Amino acid sequence: MGKMTNYRWTICAMLFFATTVNYLDRQVLSLTWDEFIKPEFHWDESHYGTITSVFSIVYAICMLFAGRFIDWMGTKKGFLWAIGVWSAGACLHALCGVVTETGATVVTIATISMYCFLAARCVLALGEAGNFPAAIKVTAEYFPKKDRAYATSIFNAGASIGALIAPLTIPILAKVWGWEMAFI
Numbered sequence: 001m002g003k004m005t006n007y008r009w010t011i012c013a014m015l016f017f018a019t020t021v022n023y024l025d026r027q028v029l030s031l032t033w034d035e036f037i038k039p040e041f042h043w044d045e046s047h048y049g050t051i052t053s054v055f056s057i058v059y060a061i062c063m064l065f066a067g068r069f070i071d072w073m074g075t076k077k078g079f080l081w082a083i084g085v086w087s088a089g090a091c092l093h094a095l096c097g098v099v100t101e102t103g104a105t106v107v108t109i110a111t112i113s114m115y116c117f118l119a120a121r122c123v124l125a126l127g128e129a130g131n132f133p134a135a136i137k138v139t140a141e142y143f144p145k146k147d148r149a150y151a152t153s154i155f156n157a158g159a160s161i162g163a164l165i166a167p168l169t170i171p172i173l174a175k176v177w178g179w180e181m182a183f184i
Contacts (some may be wrong), residue, residue: 008142008151015135015155018083022131023162024170025090026123028183029117031170036144036179040097041113052113055121062129070133075141082130089124093182 029037033048041047070078096116139151174182 009140009148011138012151012154015138015151016158016161018079018161019131019135019155020165021159022086022128023159023163025086025165025183026128027163027166028170029093030091031166032174032179032182035171036174037113040179042107042110042180045113047110047114051121054086054118055125058122059125063133066129067133067137068169070130070137075134075137076118078130079134081180082127082129082134085130086124086127089122089127091119091184092120092123093117093183097180 029051034071037043038048066082070082072078072083096113099112099116135155136152139148139155143151170182
């Protein structure tokens with residue numbers, strides 16, 4: 001590797017931003033389900049519990065393979081794939097409402113919507129699992145050893161910032177443009 005430049009701090013800021021969006025995307029369901037999604041799809045707590053449990057399981061399993069994928073694909077391409085997949089997963093949530101606009105029975109709507117959300121959450125988990133392995137590898141590639149812990153703490157702070165920004169922004173987005181747009 002050549003001489004280190006200060007450009008690496010711009011990269012660190014982009015890692016922070018990506019991690020912020022990663023955690024913000026993760027919060028949308030929890031912030032929209034009670035007021036918007038639960039009444040529309042006739043969900044109860046068991047539907048929500050199933051969806052969040054499956055997300056956590058898929059995320060954990062995908063984390064086992066995400067680092068290997070980033071190593072194989074390369075940092076830039078691997079991170080782009082992860083961001084693209086989790087963005088697609090986030091947007092897929094919005095389509096769950098379209099799928100259930102059939103005028104079907106309450107039970108059918110609740111069941112179909114839950115499976116649609118399960119699929120969307122699995123795609124989201126698959127993509128989100130690549131964030132930390134890619135960000136850690138970026139810090140190893142672009143930062144000297146003396147700055148790696150600091151750079152890691154900066155991008156890792158994005159998780160907390162995303163979780164803090166979400167309750168301030170997501171409910172407003174959902175009220176103004178609909179819960180679907182909050183996911184997009």
